[in-house]
Amino acid sequence: MRADAILETRGVTVRFGGVTALENVDFRLDNGELRCLIGPNGAGKSTFFKCLTGLLVPSEGSIYLQGEDFTGAHPHAIARRGVGIKTQVPSVMNTLSASENIWLSARQAQTSREANRTTEEVLQRLELQDIATDEVATLAHGKRQLVELGIVMAGRPSLVLLDEPAAGLTGEEVERMVSVIHELNRDAALVIVEHDMHFVRSIAQAVTVFHQGRVLTEAPVEAVMADPSVRDVYLGKRA
Amino acid sequence: MLREASLSAIIGLILMLVAPFVFDDIYTLTVLVIYGLLALSLGFIWGFGGILCFGQAAFFGLGAYAFAIASINFAEPWAAALIALIVPALFAAALGAMLFYGRLSDVYLAVVTLVATLILFKFMNSTAGSAYKIGNARLGGYNGIPGFDTLTLPWDRSEYLIDESLYYFCALILLAAFLGLRWLLTAPFGRILVGIRENELRAELVGYDVRLIKTLAFAIGGMLAGMAGMLFANWAEIVTPNLFSLSQSAEVIIWVIVGGAGSLLGPIVGAFALGALKFFLGQQTLVDNLFVLGSLLVLAVLFLPRGIVPTIALLFKGRRKGIRKKGARRTSRRRVRHAR
């Protein structure tokens, strides 16, 4: 195992009753890398994410964060290890304000005063200052996505998992998201599940393709897009 | 925030000082204050921790029994009072740990808390035999434990806290508990707790040990309920298994929901209003007391789901925002359920 791998999984397998959702997944992510996961619905991407955040314990296999075994660890322990996740449907604290949401995340590893500063900083970086005191439930979808990213950012993660960050965003918002992702990538490695291939192409160099619970292939974006087998399982069906 | 807190402290203090002159029955007033503390304990864990406990009476009863038993054994009522805080707090911590580390929520949590209360109730009811003894204290079964020493002035052991002095003592404790919880809710622990209520999964994913925090909150609620039980034992000078009864648990929930679970003041107001109503109903025989309380609960759930105090607060803040807020809360609940 190489020390510069921020995340590594070996033989991760998840079974629900008789159904195998993930089978023998070996995955490796280097420090600072940005990787997209693609694959049709039911390919196992979300299950894989759940394993990485500790929401699911793999039936077999192990998960290493910076070389340390975190298999079966609780979600909060994994989060404290520097793993941040943005879920598919924005998971925020609805009746609290945007800044309160972000503060709660920052406060986890910081003192209250530091957290106040971090919150200001994150609000600024995401240009959310004018809605800082608004109740999150009242915000538009795109803003809620940003608030959730702010939550992730405030935790100063070294690994960020994003589940369909561009879904439901307007063109303008997508551009904004791309720049935020690049910004995130300055301090952290990223794994992004995404369907929109244009979006994938605009952010990622490398792509991992999931199919039926297995890793089908792992290659640069252009190569993957040219790969006929990928077209068959995924793009073909989508196009 | 601080100004608001000191303002409410002053208002509360004045109300409590004035109350005995307006309402001449100090004895009833005292028990209303005690009920207020009990309601506050549930209001805290339910309104701010999102934990609906169907067995708050368990901690209430434990506090009362712990006080009675310790007072008989140690003949030192202030030590007994301390024990009466520790025992329910520990019990709540143990029960909470079982619940939250076992990931029980919603209706399952309700069942287990209810069952825990039932077990205590049934157990206490079956301790009439002379074998059931803790030190010198006979548990007494259905008839309970009478005749224990109550609190005295710490510097004068012959001066018992009764009537006015007991009332002011209870009122001060209620005020302190209220302010303490207010402070706690503005402190990081309270803010995190509210965050957990809003979205448990999110709180976990940013690194909070939700199980631990909920257990702690539950223990605080249990301790406050136990404190109410301890005061009740001092007031009634007898403890009986009825303190653990389902109807006692039900009453607390009714106070909180009618008063308003989303605020700290609401539960206290609910306990005062309904507690007073119960005593007045006791003086007529036309309508059954339970009939009135039950109907009130149904009406409150249907027409005033947020409770008296938050509704009034909303009316002051303006109608439109209130409606928007209500919708938002509902979507958030649904989302939490999906996330699980």
Next chain:
Amino acid sequence: MDFAAVVVMEICYAIAVLVLISTGLAVIFGMMRVINLAHGEFLTLGGYAAIMSNQAGLNIYLSILVAAPLAAAIFGFLVERLIVRFLYGRLINTMLATWGLSLAMIGGFSMIFGNTTTGITTPISGFAVGKYQISGYNLFVIAIAALVIGGVYLILKISRAGLVARGAMQNPEMAQAFGYNTSRVYMFTFVAGSALAGLAGGVMAPLVGINPAAGAAYIAKAFITVISGGTAVISGTLASAGLFGFVSQTFTFLATPVVGEIALLFAAVVLLRLLPTGITGRFLKDKV
């Protein structure tokens, strides 16, 4: 040997009682995700209906098997229309509202009937098993419980109404799209659950007698049985009633009724700790 037979008989009876008092609640919970905490008072209502109609001269079996469920069904209809239907989808709120209803009903009963315990004589005499005398009515209770559970199973599994009901519960939008009126399905389910509660109350009345607060003795047990069983109406109720009936009776025979009841409660806590969503939340997921 005879004693063993009597013990087995008592265990079966205990299970039958749990099944009987829980099925109505289970139907409503399993199909609609509504906990009717006034369930115990629906039982009491059935009991009063049976006693009143019997005292008015109606045949005892008709009183128990027809009058009791009918009265509870009518009342359940009113409750569903006036209270419960506004609260669908809000589990805690339905619990609180029906809890209020439960208290109000207890108060109402004592205003109407007074606090005296009333009862009717059991219609079946005892019989002998070896040197032991056994209540014949216990066999009747076991038979009714078996019929109830069998009937509910058939309705859910085989009949069209049951299919529609299950569909509507799982996916209201879909059922609506197929042209079924889900509001009516909910209503009928609630009424059916109420009728089952009334029937249970009628059947129990000759054995235990009825007073305004009699329901309280049942609701806790029924609630615990249903929640521990999980959402599958038949298999869940059967599994948990079987477990709890066995545990409580065994401990009752070994020690005292109190120990039996406390053992039941402990079993429930342990069970829920191990299986936080009930027996059928973990096993038997696809069963009804």
Next chain:
Amino acid sequence: MSVNRRKVLKGAAATTAVLAMPSIIRAEETIKLGSILDTSGIFDLYGKPMDKAVDMAIDEINSAGGVAGRQVEKVAYDTQSDMALYTQYGQRLARQDKVDVVHGGILSASREAIRPTLRKNKVLYFYNVQYEGGVCDRNIFCTGITPAQQAEVLVPAAMEKWGKKVYVLAADYNYGQITAKWIQHYAKQAGGEVVQVDFFPLDVADFGSTIAKIQDAAPDMIMSVLVGGAHLSFYRQWAAAGMNTKIPMASTTMGAGNEQVVLTKEEGDGIMLAYSFSKQLETPANQGFLERWKTRYGATDDVHELAVATYQGVHLWAEGARKAGSVERDDVIAALEGGAAFDGPTGRISIDPKTHHATFDVHLVEVKDQKMAVQKTFVQRPPVDTQTVCNLEENPNDTTQYEIDI
């Protein structure tokens, strides 16, 4: 607002008005008799007729010229079968209403809730209910029947009739535990044995396994000390199993709340009881009492042991006050200790000065046709159980409730 308005008699206004007056003026006008009973909730079966009995006794006292030339007025509270309310209303009677005497309390728990308060405030207290015995307190008079008074006549009579092996079923609280001990004591004394004692919490309503256990033990007779509505199911289930014709039964509790009327003839017939009161007691005093009750309330269906004990308790207090010529606590106590007595429906009742418990006639009865047919009368039975532990003449400051060790 404290008085149950409906029940305030004769021109007494609502308490608020009364409270507004200086207490000296009040004291000269009427004597205030505090009454604290559960007239609603699960114990109203006991409390309602007791409340009626208080009213009737007060009216009779007043129409006979009152006490020491003054009329008696009732100040009543309904405790709604809630123990917490006892403490509350007890305090109120003593401190705000400043009554001259308190009659009431039903459960032992309710008595223990108000007894210390009334003692501290020097308000004389009458507890007129069948109970477990052992209360030793100069401020209280317990006029109800206690376990030994029943068991000493019931157990030997039943054993002589049915046999030596006794199976005891008792409610699992103070009263049941203590009564069971007395039954064991008298069974042994009569040369028999108690093969088993089972205790049941008051909410147990399923006796199936118990009935099987009893058959397994095959006793000659059952002694039932079962209490309350849930326990009533025992008699039904016993009859449903057909056991009522196989093993006979005696009871110290059945009938105290008129259970013999609630049960059918088949379920109740043949059960042997011992009480101070029975409607079927054919004395002129008793029949006259029932006649007056009927005139006043329309029917005598609800009259029971506790109601009659309450009626006699109020009259006994009045006798004491008359004899003393005062309602001051110490004067009344002295008069009652000195032998003041009342001739009531159950016969003569007087106070045993050592224990402040009552001496009266006890009747052995058998349930027949939903009635309590008197078999035999035992005249003037003293409270032998409390006498073994309590001597207020020697220890006037005692306040203990003793658990009698036999």
